[in-house]
Amino acid sequence: MNIKGIIQKNFKYFFFFFSYLRFKIFVLILLSLLVGLLDGFGLALFIPLFQVAVDDSSSQSNPELGQMDFLLDFMNSIGFSLSISNILLFMTILFISKGVFKFWDSYYKVSLQIFFVKKLRFQMLRGLENVSYQNFVGMDAGRIQNTLSAEVYKVTASFISYFNTLQYAVLLVVYMGLAFFSNWQFAILVSIGGFISNLFFKMLFRRTEAASISISNKGHHFQSFLIQAVQHFKYLKATSYFRRYKRKLIDQIDEIENLQQRIGLYNSLLNGLREPIVLVIVILVILIQVNLLGGALASILLSLMFFYRALNYVISVQSSWQTFISQFGGIVSSTEIIELFEKGEEEIKGSSDFGKLDSIVLTDVAFGFQDGAEILSNIDLTINKNETIAFVGPSGSGKTTLVNLIVGLFDQVGGEIHVNGLSRSSVNMLELRSRVGYITQEPVIFNDSIFNNVTFWAEKSPTNLAQFWKAIEMANLVEFVNELPEGEEMILGDNGVKASGGQKQRISIARELYKEVEIIVFDEATSALDSDSEKIIQENINSLQGKYTIILIAHRLSTIKNVDKIYLIDKGRIKSSGDFEQLFSSDVNFRRMVQLQEF
Numbered sequence: 001m002n003i004k005g006i007i008q009k010n011f012k013y014f015f016f017f018f019s020y021l022r023f024k025i026f027v028l029i030l031l032s033l034l035v036g037l038l039d040g041f042g043l044a045l046f047i048p049l050f051q052v053a054v055d056d057s058s059s060q061s062n063p064e065l066g067q068m069d070f071l072l073d074f075m076n077s078i079g080f081s082l083s084i085s086n087i088l089l090f091m092t093i094l095f096i097s098k099g100v101f102k103f104w105d106s107y108y109k110v111s112l113q114i115f116f117v118k119k120l121r122f123q124m125l126r127g128l129e130n131v132s133y134q135n136f137v138g139m140d141a142g143r144i145q146n147t148l149s150a151e152v153y154k155v156t157a158s159f160i161s162y163f164n165t166l167q168y169a170v171l172l173v174v175y176m177g178l179a180f181f182s183n184w185q186f187a188i189l190v191s192i193g194g195f196i197s198n199l200f201f202k203m204l205f206r207r208t209e210a211a212s213i214s215i216s217n218k219g220h221h222f223q224s225f226l227i228q229a230v231q232h233f234k235y236l237k238a239t240s241y242f243r244r245y246k247r248k249l250i251d252q253i254d255e256i257e258n259l260q261q262r263i264g265l266y267n268s269l270l271n272g273l274r275e276p277i278v279l280v281i282v283i284l285v286i287l288i289q290v291n292l293l294g295g296a297l298a299s300i301l302l303s304l305m306f307f308y309r310a311l312n313y314v315i316s317v318q319s320s321w322q323t324f325i326s327q328f329g330g331i332v333s334s335t336e337i338i339e340l341f342e343k344g345e346e347e348i349k350g351s352s353d354f355g356k357l358d359s360i361v362l363t364d365v366a367f368g369f370q371d372g373a374e375i376l377s378n379i380d381l382t383i384n385k386n387e388t389i390a391f392v393g394p395s396g397s398g399k400t401t402l403v404n405l406i407v408g409l410f411d412q413v414g415g416e417i418h419v420n421g422l423s424r425s426s427v428n429m430l431e432l433r434s435r436v437g438y439i440t441q442e443p444v445i446f447n448d449s450i451f452n453n454v455t456f457w458a459e460k461s462p463t464n465l466a467q468f469w470k471a472i473e474m475a476n477l478v479e480f481v482n483e484l485p486e487g488e489e490m491i492l493g494d495n496g497v498k499a500s501g502g503q504k505q506r507i508s509i510a511r512e513l514y515k516e517v518e519i520i521v522f523d524e525a526t527s528a529l530d531s532d533s534e535k536i537i538q539e540n541i542n543s544l545q546g547k548y549t550i551i552l553i554a555h556r557l558s559t560i561k562n563v564d565k566i567y568l569i570d571k572g573r574i575k576s577s578g579d580f581e582q583l584f585s586s587d588v589n590f591r592r593m594v595q596l597q598e599f
């Protein structure tokens, strides 16, 4: 491995944080350095303080500090004679300055932490926003959810522990330096002992790191299963499948907790062994120093004092590093998800200035997912302003995929799509989609008030309120809202559990009408609505017809009797098209479908 490789391997975490914080990291290191030096100088003055105190004729005594004599020289040079009170005064100044820098250092670290965590979280959200739907459908939803909710909190913890480690390491270096300065033989011997003990700790760190990453990965999987348990709760409950499903969850909890236990074991080993190891090293070194090497008592004492401080930081460095490693899985997951989002990012280009939607024309369009079979082929169709068209066809024939192409959620792999006569690549898809209303099979309801659901959290101004009631009226919801004790402030609950299927659909229609869209897509619910709701929705579609461009993905053929054009889709191709009567008389498959639905 070349030198660059070695540096990158050993400083990979440093480079990671550096890529976010840049030179701010060095300010933090500098502050820690100052704290350490001021503390060290303050401590060093204890030796002359004792010497002066033991020697009764204080001001006449001539205390010595060996290599650290420069401190006493400095005091003398600025006019402080070496009396007890002067040394104490000087020590006070040093420790107060240390306190000031320590405060600054601590506060600066918190500010950096907030800056870093915000940057990372914003980056994730931006990534999620910009990822194309086409790429999103191929991603692991559990992993995304877990990273954005649970893993991101580990990032804060790992940031704190990393910078604690870095600061402790700086302090360790400062005290080691001072100890070395005071008595280098003593320093070298302790360093050798420290180095040997570190080999053992390193092994524990490596194992902790592997377990931490494994926990994050298993966490994604678990989260994915858990979300599905909540989503499909009714089904699991109604079929008594919950018990079997729970087994899968329990197995995963077991695996995760076993790994946690292993991390706990490494932590406990570290906690239990650290002090005895350190103590044995110090005792051995003192024995060697005193019995074999001999040395000035003052300098050994001073060196020991610095070493005592340094050893504390050895312990702190090790334990905060252990914490960092055990939380590092969070950073790995977060950066991986950011990379994944970046790879799947949608390229938004083209002009937003293409006027009101006049026409969307598909010519010989084909679509398929990456590495998959072609799902749609040879699609030719034209959608004109304020027309209502419908796609019908068997399940899996490609109706939803076709609509996803039309509204710009998917990119075609062959053929051409023109919007207002402009090639789709020159039309801004964000702008196009902002003019699309989408009524999905499972209506999208947020756990908030009806007002917020419809207006998408608009301010409750008189204008917005008037527009809200207009949308409510058009979606046939006036009676429903007026009868609620809380009116438009009624909270709809998770997934809108407090409203019926028909009401939820009408609320989502109202949201699109409030938005003042130009195209409305109705992905008709395959599930049966009660006949009243169905009738109302039918009436709603009828009342919107001619005012908006409407695309219906129809499962109930009764809803498409009056549409302008029906496209019969089969196995990804348009089999035939025309209005209801034309298709009924010309297409035997269509006729059979209508007859099957008995109307």
Ligand SMILES: Nc1ncnc2c1ncn2[C@@H]1O[C@H](COP(=O)(O)OP(=O)(O)OP(=O)(O)O)[C@@H](O)[C@H]1O
Pocket: 137, 138, 369, 372, 375, 393, 394, 395, 396, 397, 398, 399, 400, 401, 402
């Ligand atoms: N994310 C995906 N990856 C790969 N294939 C997919 C994906 N989504 C859908 N498909 C496939 O594309 C085909 C068309 O699916 P699509 O959802 O468009 O059908 P549909 O006509 O709308 O069906 P339904 O009426 O049941 O909703 C299906 O064969 C389906 O398996």
